[in-house]
Amino acid sequence: MTAKNVKLNAIGLSKEAYSGAPSTLCKGCGHNAIVNQMIEACYEESIPPEKIVKFSGIGCSSKAPTYFLSRSFGFNGLHGRMPSLATGALFADSSLIGIGMSGDGDSVSIGMGQFKHVMRRNLPLVYIIANNGVYGLTKGQMSATAEEGLALKNQGQNMYMPIDIVWEALVGQASFVARGFSGDPKQLKGLFKAALHHRGTAVIDVISPCVTFNNRDDTLQSYAWGKSHEVALHELSFVPAAEDIKVEYGKGQTAKVDLHDGTHIILKKLRQDYEPKDRGAALQLLEEANRKQELVTGLIYIDPNQKTIFDIDYLPPSKLNRVPDEKLRPTRASLDDINAMMF
Ligand SMILES: Cc1ncc(C[n+]2csc(CCOP(=O)(O)OP(=O)(O)O)c2C)c(N)n1
Ligand code: SF4
Ligand SMILES: [Mg+2]
Numbered sequence: 531m532t533a534k535n536v537k538l539n540a541i542g543l544s545k546e547a548y549s550g551a552p553s554t555l556c557k558g559c560g561h562n563a564i565v566n567q568m569i570e571a572c573y574e575e576s577i578p579p580e581k582i583v584k585f586s587g588i589g590c591s592s593k594a595p596t597y598f599l600s601r602s603f604g605f606n607g608l609h610g611r612m613p614s615l616a617t618g619a620l621f622a623d624s625s626l627i628g629i630g631m632s633g634d635g636d637s638v639s640i641g642m643g644q645f646k647h648v649m650r651r652n653l654p655l656v657y658i659i660a661n662n663g664v665y666g667l668t669k670g671q672m673s674a675t676a677e678e679g680l681a682l683k684n685q686g687q688n689m690y691m692p693i694d695i696v697w698e699a700l701v702g703q704a705s706f707v708a709r710g711f712s713g714d715p716k717q718l719k720g721l722f723k724a725a726l727h728h729r730g731t732a733v734i735d736v737i738s739p740c741v742t743f744n745n746r747d748d749t750l751q752s753y754a755w756g757k758s759h760e761v762a763l764h765e766l767s768f769v770p771a772a773e774d775i776k777v778e779y780g781k782g783q784t785a786k787v788d789l790h791d792g793t794h795i796i797l798k799k800l801r802q803d804y805e806p807k808d809r810g811a812a813l814q815l816l817e818e819a820n821r822k823q824e825l826v827t828g829l830i831y832i833d834p835n836q837k838t839i840f841d842i843d844y845l846p847p848s849k850l851n852r853v854p855d856e857k858l859r860p861t862r863a864s865l866d867d868i869n870a871m872m873f
Contacts, residue, residue, distance in 0.1 A: 549599075563715050591631060769794040784799065785797040787832055
């Protein structure tokens with residue numbers, strides 16, 4: 531394609547400007563769909579790549595940020611510690627959009643403590659859990675999201691109940707909770723767009739099959755099972771602030787969620803009459819879905835107005851990493867005053 535034919539977005543960038551290094555993940559790995567849809571979402575939303583900072587822990591999923599947004603900032607940290615890394619960095623520059631990429635091992639096994647605390651702080655962060663039920667990078671041991679009874683080659687049988695990370699996010703007061711499926715890329719893109727505009731922690735649990743170690747068609751994190759058991763709550767579209775909402779649906783068929791930056795999420799209801807602003811209803815929905823073994827996908831819960839950690843801690847509008855030393859350092863007189871108070 532000649533340069534003339536390259537389609538540019540509203541800030542004059544081609545999709546190529548949002549790409550990353552070539553993926554070294556296995557062919558068919560669900561995480562590749564997450565990579566591709568994140569590229570699409572950021573390109574279509576015309577977000578400058580330099581406005582984004584990516585964080586991850588350890589795992590095949592945590593390697594994935596290398597494969598999107600090469601022009602963005604990024605930090606690949608320790609296993610299970612992505613949330614504290616993101617908290618520190620976003621405190622230093624709250625003008626950046628944070629994308630945290632994690633796995634079920636990284637967030638639900640070793641990183642569960644960090645996961646729960648970042649929820650209650652409502653750090654503005656797109657928090658993706660690429661959920662395949664196994665530790666893919668270390669050869670497929672079962673993670674805390676593996677279903678009870680799962681039997682995998684070389685791993686034996688899982689005897690324990692799984693942790694539902696969407697449930698944990700809801701109970702932990704997360705302000706945006708969604709579930710996607712790597713086999714449903716269109717919905718994934720919509721969820722990513724909405725999450726990128728949400729002010730607060732946006733948890734997206736993506737059922738993302740490991741085709742190498744959890745590859746049986748009858749297991750809960752496989753493509754085959756997901757395709758035959760997915761129940762999408764709605765068709766989600768995202769409307770930028772400047773655009774009028776022209777699409778008209780019959781009364782009661784759509785729900786509109788207004789976000790803090792003037793953008794809107796439009797939810798066209800599909801099989802269920804579902805209101806994503808009711809946490810109790812969300813918990814009930816999950817309880818039923820888990821009992822019936824259905825993969826419910828879509829925006830499960832949102833509170834666009836929940837206070838973030840930046841509101842709670844009165845973060846000044848100026849970015850902390852640009853405040854000069856003279857302003858950061860307390861004066862001798864103020865230190866003397868503090869010391870005097872201690873005696
Ligand atoms: C402290 C620590 N413990 C254990 C490991 C070994 N380790 C590396 S990745 C990983 C699990 C990754 O699983 P998950 O987050 O589900 O990612 P996936 O590879 O499945 O995408 C483990 C246990 C480590 N790197 N650091
Ligand atoms: S081992 Fe599994 S999780 Fe890792 S890249 Fe391969 S398919 Fe993906
Ligand atoms: Mg995993």
